[in-house]
Amino acid sequence: MTALMRRDWVADPIEDYVQGIAARTARRETAATDAEIAALIAENRRIHEEDCVNLNPATNVMNPRAEAALASGLGSRPSLGYPGDKYEMGLEAIEKVEVIAAELAAEVFGARFAEIRVASGAMANLYAFMATTQPGDVIIAPPASIGGHITHHAPGAAGLYGLDIHPAPVDAAAYSVDVAKLREQALALRPKLITIGCSLNLFPHPIREIRAIADEVGAKVLFDAAHLSGPIAGRAWQQPLAEGAHLMTMSTYKSLGGPPSGLIVTNDAALAKRLDAIAYPGLTANFDAAKSAALALALLDWKEHGSAYAAKMAATAAALARHLAERGLPVHARERGFTTSHQLAIEAERFGGGQAASKKLRRANILACGIGLPLPEVEGDMNGLRFGTPEIVRWGMTEDDMPELAALIARALIGNEDETSVAADVTAFRQRFRKLHYVR
Template identity: 35%
Template sequence: MAKTKESVTQFEVHDAEILAQARAVLDTCHSLQDIQVAVLAAVARNEEWRGKRCLNLLAPEAPTSPTVRALLSSEIGIRAAEGHIGAANRWFAGTQHIDEVEALCVELLKQVFQARYADHRLVASMIGNLAVYTALTKPGDVIMSVPQPVGGHSSNRVDGPAGIRGLKIVDIPFDPVELEVDLDLFRKVAPLVRPRVITLGTSMTLFPFPVHAMYEIVAEWGGSIFFDGAHQLGLIAGHQYQDPLREGAAVLTGSAGKTFSGPQSGVIVWDDPGLTVGLTHAIFPMLAATHQVNRVAALAVSAAEMLAFGDVYMAQIVRNAQALGAALARRGIPLLGAHKGYTTTQQVIADVRSFGRGLAVAQRLAQANIITNKNLIPADRVEDWDQPGGLRMGTIEVTRLGMREAEMEQIADFIARVVVEQESPAEVAQDVAAFRQNYQTLYYCFDHGLPPAISA
């Protein structure tokens, strides 16, 4: 298509070369329909590569079941449903069947997390965090959260929702070796700042938090524990991790698109009726109006899948992560938390500073059809953000494809060939693709049940 504007130099946060490639594609299109073809072709290339030939080891990523995936393109997704459930609460008429879907989702989430209240309207867990800060704090309040680079996430720091809310943020003391809260130091620091909210949320999450002990400390001045379970949500639902609400947390948020293995979505649950008005008002009308009812339907089915398959699915995810950590360590790749069994979640974190650091290692592995991500580790400085020393790997997708501990040995072999032995990624990629051909079915769902080795 012909250019409609002269090219000008302007600031861009995105990669300039990739944007230029996109413009070149547009320039070669002879019609608007050609543009559609170009988009569909890019989507198909991603599905062929990532969906069929790669070992996807991203800790914050999960494949949905065929039914959940189909629901995300269902007719109900084009319908608007602003407001709370019920005809009198809606701005629009004709929502009686949408009310059915949303009510089923809410009640299923309550069952999954054994909670008195649940909300389904958050399109992302980070928005859930903002809802919590909106409901539980006012600008200028003090909160405590886990810092970077020991695992903290921007959603609870100054450059995320906590900062947007105008909160004063104090670091939760964190042991960089044990990779857990330094409870003795917390007992000394917390009474000095008397935080309104203590946020327990990390993107590098390997071991549990002392939720009940921290709750007992902050209860003295009416402080609340907020558990940001973005990564652990499915593990909590599947009874393979601590249960924050039972241990004293006031609110649990999380992402349905990670261990929960549902659509990209936020989830929020709580028990205290005194929080209901503040939280639901923060959700609607403040942060969500129409809220993607197709996503809600998909979330409901994901919750049902979790009730049916969650315990065995999540247990295998953790066993696979521990097996992968041990296998990598035997092949000469240092792992954080090795003295504690590597992990109690879906994640393992490798220290790859001696192999070129996280960005370079992740890019080489991607060339070998192994998808991971660079990650800050405690030895890094905050300014190492772009070139951190760590590599994060997760076992959600490989587990849902039916893999077990034996396959983690093979995956570790592939990784070591690239990272330790410095083999050509292109050569390893061929072996990875051949290996992956035997794993194309998604399990732990009503579509395909359990993997054969487990169901037998």
């Protein structure tokens, strides 16, 4: 019998899978479970670094030195309070790491204040909501049809905090918000916060125009840079703080290629003061100091290689989009040139939906995931499939490799052969790229 009770609110196939693993763990000796964990760690590295081409824009590979920092022993040391006046003793080294990481974050993102203690991008958004609103306040956020993240909506941090959430009107052609309709909505609703920045970003967002609307109604502007942190850091994308966002949140493990963590930057001292109090003594009294060291090392990579890395991500994404379209795949936003970012999207209705397509690709050793597009819905699934280039570019792929990769994707999605027969060719292609680029 397992210690974990079966959850009746979880779908049966999922819970059957979970209970099977739990039962195997419950009846084995500790040595056997220890060995399995070691084997699973090795298997995960093989999946991502040998067998598969990872086109999921929500992930990346870390600088090995930054990855090693996560196991350096820093993370088990609680670090309450300000550097220079810590509650616990013996933190002379850790507190210096904190300051270095914050300074580098401020430098890289053109900010005057940086909150590095947050555990994730979702938590960074919660901090931002708490710093700018009160429960019951109105906010306007991008809907899922243009990649609006769940943390900005009812099931996520915004809803759990008790905000009154309204989806922004959509400019489908721009894959962003409709500015004119947003102004009408804001004048009617008088929001305290307007958010922008999505889980798929194909073209620049109208940040200056949104800020003007926010000023008109007394709202703040939050830019969610979870996916765009790398292009922003490398100056290959618009600079949200310079264009009017009051604060910018992000996760640090996607295009930034850092540790699993969150980050908030701002130029607004009043907001920084609120965020500081939310972090300590509020929600992150203790935090993982090891991730601060890993983040600092990742940010040093951006100081040295950021411009080249970000530019290559965008160029490679554009090339992949073009070659996929040439092979007959329905790449979204053809009329606008597909993308100007490191991401691109496939219209997924013909494949049964984005998640259905991603599962098909997984059998071919290509990793991706679904996304929302401003198109008719696909019942029971997402209507889009998103790709991103951060990881493949860090492994050394360029525009010149995209015709071959596009051919493999096309074989898996629209070819007549079974996708598992494509997997060996994908792995052979992947194994040509063994060296990490844009790391010191």
